[in-house]
Amino acid sequence: MSLLRPALISRAMAVKSLTRPTARLAYTHVRALATVADTVFPANKAAPKPAHSAPYQFDASAPKATPAALKLKSGHVFTGTSFGAQNSSFGEAVFTTSLVGYPESMTDPSYRGQILVFTQPLIGNYGVPSQEKDQFGLLKYFESNKIQCQGIVVNDYATKYSHWTAVESLGEWCAREGIPAISGVDTRAIVHLLRDQGSTLAKLEVGEEVLENKEVVEFPNPNERNLVSEASTKEIYELNPMGDVKIALIDCGVKENILRCLVARGAAVTVFPWNHDFNKDMDQFDGLFISNGPGDPRAAMPTVNNLATAFKNPNPKPIFGICMGNQLMGMAAGLGVYKLQFGNRGHNQPAINMQNGRCSITSQNHGYALEDSxxxxxxGLNGWEKYFVNANDGSNEGIRHLTKPFSSVQFHPEAKGGPQDTEYLFDDFLNLARAEKVKMSSKPFYTTESLIKEVPKPVEVVA
Incomplete structure (x- = not known):
């Protein structure tokens, strides 16, 4: 111990002698290495050794970075460089505080029509995985089969990726799918703007002329479109048809991991388009599920009307909704909806269970909320009460019926990526559906009648 102590003191003095300017210079060198032009390396192979080791040396043969700009309707312009598709796009600028999971976020149908700003500074460092599917035929690493957002905005794009599942870079993926992407902008300043003035319409512009282009453009509002209809399936399909309990799922823009959470628990799931009248078919199912989805819930009034009819059924089946499903069920119960100033998007939103007072950390992605005052x-209202409440802003996080098996939550219990604190809600719903199946199976499905036929008495004829 006595021999070790002088060595420790010597090391401490050496660290203390490091001046602040020197430390800053070292940090600058590291960041310079992270902002070189994009280089693609085959998956699971080491990158080639650089021809030089000086941190400020750049490859003269590397293609010149294309200028790009994020132009907000408010008049603010943020310039950077493009690392995605060489085209421009319009959308609603929103931000997410998620630290991980950019492939899942970008393929989440709830981001349809939006330009996604990442608050996590470094994006792209673990590349993009393959379209591999699991045993249920669902995508293992994505929430849908394509990028759903209109574009992405990052502070620092990682030019070299490293992960055992990666098959291409984030830039390659964006370029292949026609999605513009911009790097080198101050995302902190963008987030401050969006928090202060609210989510705003924007254009992500790519090309040499972005700085010279001063013309005033019309910013189309994606929320004026029926984004639920765009994101929903067009055909009915089944998953895990041999499951022990049958669930009808209304697809408003469902995530793959929601489907996985149901079928992995033994459910047979039939997926219907957003406006399908499920009331005609509910005798074939043990429960009804309303999925997440993008945009303004008021665009999905056919689903709201179908839910209002289902709520009046004297023999109701269990119904559960997530995100958009929460808003549609709330509207069918008689509640209103409103647009949040900047929405709740990230993996760290606290939701308090009003039944037991417990607070769970949840994954969320929504710009609208129920008016539950x-x-x-x-x-309550027509037998409904609050289920969960957001601990940050007090917004609604769920509702439940006092006597009927109806409930919904605004957050995402399936959370991929993100916390799994509330995944038990899938078990609760399926337990109700299984109980409904047992109850229905105990009822006779035939009418008993006597097998002995009475012989009619002969009619006596009086002469």
Missing amino acids: VLTPGK
Whole structure:
């Protein structure tokens, strides 16, 4: 111990002698290495050794970076360089605080029509995985089969990726799917703007002329479109048909991991388009699931009307909704909706369970919320009460019926990536559906009748 102590003191003095300017210079060198032009390396192979080791040396043969700019409707312009598709796009600029999971976020149908700003500074460092599917035929690493957002905005694009599942770079993926991407902008400043003035319409512009192009453009609002219809399936399909309990799922833009959470628990899931009238078919199913989805829930009024009819059924089947499903169920129950200033998007949103007071950390992605002020303690609306409440802003995070097997949540219990604190809600729903199946199976499905036929008495004829 006595021999070790002088060595420790010597090391401490050496660290203390490191001046602040020297430390800053070392940090600058590291960041310079992370901002070189994009270089693609085959998956699972080491990158070639550089021809030089000086941190500020650049490959003279590397292609020149294409200028890009994020132009907000408010008039603010953020310039950087393009690392995705060489085309421009419009959308609603929103931000996510997620630290991981950019492939899942970008393929989440709830981001349809939006330009996604990442608050995590470094994006792209683990590349993009393959379109591999699991045993249920669902994508293992994505939430849908394509990029759903209109574009992405990052502070520092990682030019070299490293991960055992990666098959291409983030830049390659964006370019292949026609999605513009910009790097080198101050995403902190963008987030401050969006938090102060609210989510705003934007254009992500790519090309040499982005700085000279001063013309005023019309910013189309994606929320004026029926984004639910765009994201929903066009055909009915089944998953895990041999499951022990049958669930009808209304696809408003469902995530792959929601489907996985159901079928992995033994459910047979039939997926219907967003406007399908499920009331005609509910005798064939043990439960109904309303999925997440993008845009303004008021564009999906056919689903709201179908839910209102289902709520009046004297023999109701269990119904559960997530995200958009929460808003549609709330509207069918008589609640209103409103647009949040900047939405809740990320993996760290606290939701308090009003039944037991427990707070769970949840994954969220929504720009609208239910107006639930009429659901005060001890006073509900048509038998409905608050289920979860956001601990940050007090917005609605779920509703439940007092006597019927109906409930919904605004957050994502399936969370991929993100916390799995509330994944038990899938078990709760399927347990209700299985109980419904047992109840229905105990009822006779035939009418008993006597097999002995009475012989009619002969009619006596009086002469």
